[in-house]
Amino acid sequence: MIPNYEVYAIKYAEHQRRASANFIGGDPHDGPMPMDYFVWLVRGASGTWLVDTGFNQEAADARGRTLLRSAAQAVELLGEDAARIENVIVTHMHYDHAGNCDQFPGATFHLQDREMQYATGRYMAHRCMHEAYSVFDVLGMVQNVYGGRVRFHDGDAELAPGLSVHLLGGHTMGLQCVRVHTARGWVVLASDASHYYRNMEEHRPFPIVYHVGEMVLAWDRLQQLADSPQHVIPGHDPQVLARYAPPLPQLYGVVACLHLPEAPA
Numbered sequence: 577m578i579p580n581y582e583v584y585a586i587k588y589a590e591h592q593r594r595a596s597a598n599f600i601g602g603d604p605h606d607g608p609m610p611m612d613y614f615v616w617l618v619r620g621a622s623g624t625w626l627v628d629t630g631f632n633q634e635a636a637d638a639r640g641r642t643l644l645r646s647a648a649q650a651v652e653l654l655g656e657d658a659a660r661i662e663n664v665i666v667t668h669m670h671y672d673h674a675g676n677c678d679q680f681p682g683a684t685f686h687l688q689d690r691e692m693q694y695a696t697g698r699y700m701a702h703r704c705m706h707e708a709y710s711v712f713d714v715l716g717m718v719q720n721v722y723g724g725r726v727r728f729h730d731g732d733a734e735l736a737p738g739l740s741v742h743l744l745g746g747h748t749m750g751l752q753c754v755r756v757h758t759a760r761g762w763v764v765l766a767s768d769a770s771h772y773y774r775n776m777e778e779h780r781p782f783p784i785v786y787h788v789g790e791m792v793l794a795w796d797r798l799q800q801l802a803d804s805p806q807h808v809i810p811g812h813d814p815q816v817l818a819r820y821a822p823p824l825p826q827l828y829g830v831v832a833c834l835h836l837p838e839a840p841a
Contacts, residue, residue, distance in 0.1 A: 581758055583619075667754065668768065763802065
């Protein structure tokens with residue numbers, strides 16, 4: 577029997593922006609379309625897994641984002657100690673997904689081969705390709721490689737029964753999603769394969785992209801991996817916190833239980 581996991585989205589930052597910034601070609605009905613920033617916690621028989629590590633105050637100040645809590649503070653909301661987390665899945669190495677690795681000193685980081693190739697290779701000589709990365713975060717991950725703390729994956733890989741990563745590409749060369757078995761079925765954390773529900777539902781790509789064709793094909797792959805469209809969780813959509821209930825009333829608007837069905841409207 578495949579074990580079930582609990583899966584939580586934890587908001588750690590936000591950014592006020594307009595819809596035109598979220599689609600290639602803009603948006604004909606341009607208006608406010610804010611972005612939330614999440615880390616995800618997966619908890620089950622194989623232990624506690626963190627998906628992505630967010631960014632710090634320095635990065636928030638430099639990029640005009642509002643940091644609400646660090647990744648370490650985020651996991652504390654669910655009773656977890658960052659120092660005791662043993663596994664971190666890094667969906668990709670953009671600044672908002674791969675900062676703060678120093679806050680998880682006991683963790684092994686799970687990363688795609690192609691993402692490290694991309695983040696340290698020839699494409700990064702061009703500003704349009706590297707501006708979503710932090711060179712300090714990339715250097716930190718290289719240090720983790722030399723320290724024996726990175727487990728590389730070449731494509732799809734099962735990390736534990738009921739928990740796997742799947743190479744998608746598109747947004748970056750080595751973007752991976754996370755598939756988790758829960759009480760309501762297979763949930764897929766899309767990360768930046770689809771920033772918002774609208775990206776995948778309307779087939780309108782987000783502007784930061786390595787390969788548009790791979791991004792479009794990734795939406796079909798997400799649906800194949802998940803039990804239904806309602807089981808695919810976008811990477812930055814504030815609607816996630818509106819659709820899913822918190823584990824405690826005081827965490828409404830901060831934490832969402834993705835292993836439970838969507839809350840009634």
